[in-house]
Amino acid sequence: MKITEVKSYSELEAGISSLERSFLLLYKGGTEQSECALGRIKELADEEEHSVFIANVNNVRDIHSKLQVTNAPSLVVFSGGEVVNVIKGCQTESAYGSILSGRAIGTVPSGDSKKTRRVTVYTTPICSWCTTLKTYLNENNVSYREVNVAADTAAATAMVSKSGQQGVPQTEINGQMIVGFDKNRINQLLEIH
Numbered sequence: 001m002k003i004t005e006v007k008s009y010s011e012l013e014a015g016i017s018s019l020e021r022s023f024l025l026l027y028k029g030g031t032e033q034s035e036c037a038l039g040r041i042k043e044l045a046d047e048e049e050h051s052v053f054i055a056n057v058n059n060v061r062d063i064h065s066k067l068q069v070t071n072a073p074s075l076v077v078f079s080g081g082e083v084v085n086v087i088k089g090c091q092t093e094s095a096y097g098s099i100l101s102g103r104a105i106g107t108v109p110s111g112d113s114k115k116t117r118r119v120t121v122y123t124t125p126i127c128s129w130c131t132t133l134k135t136y137l138n139e140n141n142v143s144y145r146e147v148n149v150a151a152d153t154a155a156a157t158a159m160v161s162k163s164g165q166q167g168v169p170q171t172e173i174n175g176q177m178i179v180g181f182d183k184n185r186i187n188q189l190l191e192i193h
Contacts, residue, residue: 003045006053009062015053016078023100024053026064028072036090037073044097052100070151075099077143088146091138098141117190119144122159122170130169133181140192144171 006012006024016022025041027034041052055063057072067076069086077085077099087099121137121144123130137144149156149168160166163177171178173189186192 024076124150
């Protein structure tokens with residue numbers, strides 16, 4: 001795997017423009033979660049063949065705003081130069097390995113074909129069940145988009161209109177809402193056995 005540090009959005013754009021699949025790790029140097037994510041990505045450097053770009057948000061000011069990514073660390077997944085997923089926080093080495101190899105980018109095997117799974121997890125920073133849910137999804141190599149409803153009132157309103165509930169965590173899987181950490185329902189919808 002080739003790791004390239006980028007210093008601006010235009011440098012990133014030039015780097016990903018000719019690649020079918022690429023990744024960007026946005027991290028904040030000096031923070032525990034970011035150092036964890038950066039260390040794990042670097043450990044995988046010899047195992048994967050894809051390009052990974054890294055950008056320290058302490059030094060780069062335009063990338064995260066252009067991509068509308070507000071958390072660091074976040075691994076941004078690109079396909080054909082377009083953002084297809086954002087994985088927030090420090091993941092396990094096996095989860096990063098799955099993401100980089102393409103095994104967990106929104107797909108779950110089913111028979112001979114792959115079904116696309118759109119998974120959104122609605123959380124708040126102080127919610128312990130949210131952490132439990134995200135850990136469970138990571139352990140099962142399920143790619144998801146995390147939405148912090150404490151910081152995004154429009155997302156909180158949308159979540160409540162979909163489920164009728166204000167509590168978190170809530171998980172939306174292909175348009176179906178699950179309130180709380182309902183492991184059986186999550187397993188059923190994601191075909192986790």
